[in-house]
Amino acid sequence: MSVKPQSRSVVGVLKISPMQRRHLRSVLAIEQQVYPRPWSATLFLSELSQRSTRSYTVGTVGPLVVGYAGLMVVGEEGHVNTLSVDPGWQRRGVATMLLADLARTAMKRGVRHLTLEVRAGNGPAQALYRKFGFGPVGLRRNYYSETGEDAVVMWVRDIDTQDYVERLAGLLRSLEPARGSRRDPKS
Numbered sequence: 001m002s003v004k005p006q007s008r009s010v011v012g013v014l015k016i017s018p019m020q021r022r023h024l025r026s027v028l029a030i031e032q033q034v035y036p037r038p039w040s041a042t043l044f045l046s047e048l049s050q051r052s053t054r055s056y057t058v059g060t061v062g063p064l065v066v067g068y069a070g071l072m073v074v075g076e077e078g079h080v081n082t083l084s085v086d087p088g089w090q091r092r093g094v095a096t097m098l099l100a101d102l103a104r105t106a107m108k109r110g111v112r113h114l115t116l117e118v119r120a121g122n123g124p125a126q127a128l129y130r131k132f133g134f135g136p137v138g139l140r141r142n143y144y145s146e147t148g149e150d151a152v153v154m155w156v157r158d159i160d161t162q163d164y165v166e167r168l169a170g171l172l173r174s175l176e177p178a179r180g181s182r183r184d185p186k187s
């Protein structure tokens with residue numbers, strides 16, 4: 001089934017819900033398009049089974065899975081395990097909505113600081129993470145064995161603050177189509 005995006009932003013049409021086994025076929029299809037070494041179904045199933053320390057979500061538009069995110073909680077630290085968007089749905093705010101939702105879930109679970117690894121050459125993801133306040137703190141050399149690429153380790157600290165709640169709200173507001181502006185043409 002082909003569902004085409006109707007407008008640039010997915011605000012109002014993207015639904016975020018817990019990832020379930022039935023989503024895995026779509027998740028794996030995205031995984032294979034966006035990573036040189038995609039995760040397997042077995043790995044996702046193992047992650048989904050660890051309910052006390054994990055939270056995996058999917059973003060759907062109608063029947064389509066267009067992106068997904070995964071969080072691991074270790075005490076006061078949350079690790080963003082994955083964040084991926086179908087190439088046909090990128091640059092419409094899907095990752096922003098998934099990551100804001102992940103951060104809110106993390107806060108509810110007592111997380112104060114978030115961290116992640118990102119490919120040194122992955123400028124788009126690093127730009128996204130910077131918007132969420134993540135800053136680089138170091139490199140893990142040859143972290144991605146299949147390509148020998150380094151990982152940049154990024155952290156955002158003190159997400160359990162009003163400032164950070166407002167930052168998330170601002171990021172989500174920025175996705176709302178500006179009615180009547182040139183970004184929302186009528187023809």
Ligand SMILES: CC(C)(COP(=O)(O)OP(=O)(O)OC[C@H]1O[C@@H](n2cnc3c(N)ncnc32)[C@H](O)[C@@H]1OP(=O)(O)O)[C@@H](O)C(=O)NCCC(=O)NCCS
Pocket residue numbers: 034035082083084085086089090091092093094095096097117118119122123124125127128129131
């Ligand atoms: C990185 C990724 C998750 C972003 O998803 P997305 O839904 O397109 O992101 P959003 O639309 O929410 O973009 C938010 C911001 O991120 C940055 N960004 C996203 N894609 C970008 C790109 N191709 N080039 C530059 N900046 C980009 C921009 O700052 C963007 O804001 P803007 O559109 O107002 O300029 C997506 O490109 C992806 O799945 N990539 C492959 C998998 C991956 O690398 N995941 C991260 C692993 S650590």
